[in-house]
Amino acid sequence: MAAITEGVARKSAGARGFAREFQEFLLKQNVVALAVGVVIGAAVGKVVSGVVDDVIMPIVGLVLPAGDWRQAKLALGGNNAILYGDLVGRLLDFAIVALVVFLILRALVRRPAPAPAPAMKGCQFCLETIPAAATRCRACGSTV
Numbered sequence: 001m002a003a004i005t006e007g008v009a010r011k012s013a014g015a016r017g018f019a020r021e022f023q024e025f026l027l028k029q030n031v032v033a034l035a036v037g038v039v040i041g042a043a044v045g046k047v048v049s050g051v052v053d054d055v056i057m058p059i060v061g062l063v064l065p066a067g068d069w070r071q072a073k074l075a076l077g078g079n080n081a082i083l084y085g086d087l088v089g090r091l092l093d094f095a096i097v098a099l100v101v102f103l104i105l106r107a108l109v110r111r112p113a114p115a116p117a118p119a120m121k122g123c124q125f126c127l128e129t130i131p132a133a134a135t136r137c138r139a140c141g142s143t144v
Contacts, residue, residue: 048104052096060092 026032072085119132121144128139137144 044104048097048100051100052093056096056100057093060096 068085070085070089071083072088073081073083075081120129121132121134122129123137123140123142123144125142126137126140128137130137130139130144135143
């Protein structure tokens with residue numbers, strides 16, 4: 001009976017160790033942050049697709065020639081054809097989606113202002129450029 005209890009205790013400790021190791025993996029490898037990013041990315045993708053399909057494409061439809069231009073094709077014989085209308089439509093969709101994503105990101109994400117360059121001065125002996133607050137030249141060791 002003691003051997004069975006001892007075996008169960010070892011398996012339980014092993015399971016706890018595995019669970020702890022798995023938890024550390026999730027936290028250290030940023031798996032949770034990646035999952036959140038994927039979910040948010042999918043939601044943003046739906047919003048962008050909605051803007052493109054419901055707002056921009058109707059306006060593009062007014063500018064393009066009448067008819068179902070996405071069905072345009074070059075017949076090769078039999079049932080074979082090059083569907084250039086579909087290809088042009090996909091390229092146009094991609095360009096519009098990329099533009100909308102760019103505009104949204106540009107509006108939401110601001111770049112930090114570049115840090116000002118540190119003040120520098122030149123060593124009068126060796127002409128090495130050194131920080132303005134330096135009291136000795138790092139190249140020749142003279143007092144500046």
